[in-house]
Amino acid sequence: MTPDSRIFVAGHNGMVGSALVRSLRRGGFDHLILKSKAELDLTRQEEVERFYAQEKPEFVFIAAAKVGGLMANKTYRADFITTNLQIQANLIHGAHQAGVSKLLFMASSCIYPRECPQPMNEGHLWSGYLEPTNSPYAVAKLAGIEMCRAYHDQHGARFFSVIPCNLYGQNDNYHPENSHVMAALISKVHRARTEQQPSVLFWGTGTPRRELLYVDDLADASVWLMQHYEQPDPVNIGYGTDHSIRELIETVCDVLGYTGRIEFDASKPDGVMRKLIDSSRMQALGWKPATTLREGIVKSYADYLQRVATPS
Ligand SMILES: NC(=O)c1ccc[n+]([C@@H]2O[C@H](COP(=O)([O-])OP(=O)(O)OC[C@H]3O[C@@H](n4cnc5c(N)ncnc54)[C@H](OP(=O)(O)O)[C@@H]3O)[C@@H](O)[C@H]2O)c1
Structure with a gap:
């Protein structure tokens, strides 16, 4: 990634996306492509394909997602799985089709099993049942991780995921x-x-x-990984x-x-x-x-x- 690189931050108005924008600008990356949900609804495959063809981003950060608290996750279970799967599938598959150089997918620590040993490491993924209250959201996030790995395995794509702890x-x-x-x-x-x-x-x-991590620290870590990390394996990012x-x-x-x-x-x-x-x-x-x-x-x-x- 160089100062001239064309970088798309999906979800730039959100807490994580806006921190990514601050971090990228601090790092001298000024060719940022930013689209609000009103300008580009990421659940719509045709719009996303058209966007990739027009804007030709070289690097993509996926911080767009339907997120919510306990009540929202319990009430809108169908929305949480479908919207997130759509956003991810459109962005990840579209990035492959458009020849995006590198992509970072933002997952969440709620994807670890409910009874996971502590501290939870990346090897514990898929090792047990999820917390049922937000399992539709967590399954979508696990699918995002698996998609990054699958596009790496099949096509050699430089797509990978990060798993942040609670943020503020x-x-x-x-x-x-x-x-x-x-x-x-x-x-x-x-x-x-x-x-x-x-x-x-x-x-x-x-x-x-x-465990709580200040969101700008997550953003700095993510921007650093985008520049230097070349493995398909997901990476936990926590306060420690x-x-x-x-x-x-x-x-x-x-x-x-x-x-x-x-x-x-x-x-x-x-x-x-x-x-x-x-x-x-x-x-x-x-x-x-x-x-x-x-x-x-x-x-x-x-x-x-x-x-x-x-x-x-
Ligand atoms: N916050 C945390 O503590 C935390 C912890 C771990 C992981 N994460 C992960 O970080 C990511 C971002 O979380 P966040 O806290 O920053 O969420 P957020 O503040 O709600 O931001 C989400 C962003 O996604 C955008 N978005 C949602 N649906 C969209 C669509 N259909 N088309 C285009 N854009 C859409 C939203 O746009 P609008 O504003 O226009 O709706 C918003 O800007 C999520 O994947 C989450 O799992 C967050």
Whole structure:
């Protein structure tokens, strides 16, 4: 990939896609091809084929997907599998037909089996049953990984996948029903602080552990892999260590300046106790995340205040 390369970032308005655009621009890659969903609906094969023929991208990052929280995944099961399979099939097969030089497919750590040993390494893929609540989404993501490998095996295509852990950061989704763990904690603690609540109550015991990576670190790692990685094997990209929910909450409270009591309702479910991916394949390539949890929360909260909240 050179500064003149024509690079398509699919899903550039999303959290991951926008971080990829920032990372590419920081790296001096200015020939970016960016299409909103309104300009190019990636579920439509003919539109995607026409796009590839006209724009002739040399490198493709697939960060476009139908994503959602627990409720959305439970309710719109058919949409989650069909839309994601369509987007991926059109982009991956189309890239092969159009002679794209290299392609990166963004998967997700929800593709690991529900009972996976921790930390989860790439060898654990396909080794057990998926979490049923989001299995349509996970099956689509597994199919994307398999497609990259199949086009490599059959056609020698330089297509590969990355598997990020939970992400947070700029452009995160703070919707009350669709947000991920860090976005949910930030908006809850922000409300407690602005409303001067004496305490803030969280579900569960606070003991489950979660791994969180700042989205710009994922983007930098992905851009680096696009330049240097030449294997078909998927690569986990995680922070490397996890934190208890209590630790995450305490750090969020500290950054946001909330001094009320933190309380837990242990009668409510904890969810999965641990979800840590093994990033040793990525680390062996010389990569490590640049953003500490605290730095990431500071940046995320600045973005939250600017985009989402009315500053108090
Ligand atoms: N967020 C995380 O914590 C996380 C963790 C691990 C992996 N990932 C993976 O990273 C990828 C991106 O996630 P994200 O959090 O960035 O999601 P996001 O913020 O919802 O962004 C998804 C993007 O895809 C675009 N898109 C959806 N359907 C499309 C279509 N039919 N045609 C064209 N564009 C379409 C959306 O465009 P519109 O905005 O126009 O709808 C949006 O820009 C996903 O594959 C996800 O599995 C995310």
